[in-house]
Amino acid sequence: MQSALFTQLIVPMAKVPRQVLRLLKIHLNKLNDPSLDLPQKRQRTGDAILCMLGDMNTSFNDALKSTEPLPLPHVTPPAEIFASLQMIPDVARCDMLKSYGKLILNECLFQALMELPMDTMKEWLLMLNEKNSN
Numbered sequence: 001m002q003s004a005l006f007t008q009l010i011v012p013m014a015k016v017p018r019q020v021l022r023l024l025k026i027h028l029n030k031l032n033d034p035s036l037d038l039p040q041k042r043q044r045t046g047d048a049i050l051c052m053l054g055d056m057n058t059s060f061n062d063a064l065k066s067t068e069p070l071p072l073p074h075v076t077p078p079a080e081i082f083a084s085l086q087m088i089p090d091v092a093r094c095d096m097l098k099s100y101g102k103l104i105l106n107e108c109l110f111q112a113l114m115e116l117p118m119d120t121m122k123e124w125l126l127m128l129n130e131k132n133s134n
Helices: 002-013 018-031 045-064 078-086 093-103 107-115 118-133
Strands: none
Touching (some): 078 093, 078 107, 093 107, 093 118, 107 118
């Protein structure tokens, strides 16, 4: 390709001095030199980010296609909570209803109550009611 380009340029310029032709040939050789330091291409970080997002989207969609059913959270029925409160001795009706209103909203509180020994349940419920009424 270099010699063809050189020939195309030289043939019409038969009357150009030899020194100019030599310089032209040197410049053409430099253009075709692979070791020539060319500026690096600009990194396409936007394309890379979009590519990663595509991979994340694919893995997310794959996760959604899972055939395993998700486990349902354990929810204690309100009737069971009320029955548990009625078993606690010497709890006033007003305190029992306040505690019931809090325990049906918060499964964690009910589980904590059920882990306590029977003789401390009343005191804990009263502290729970005092804490939230202040």
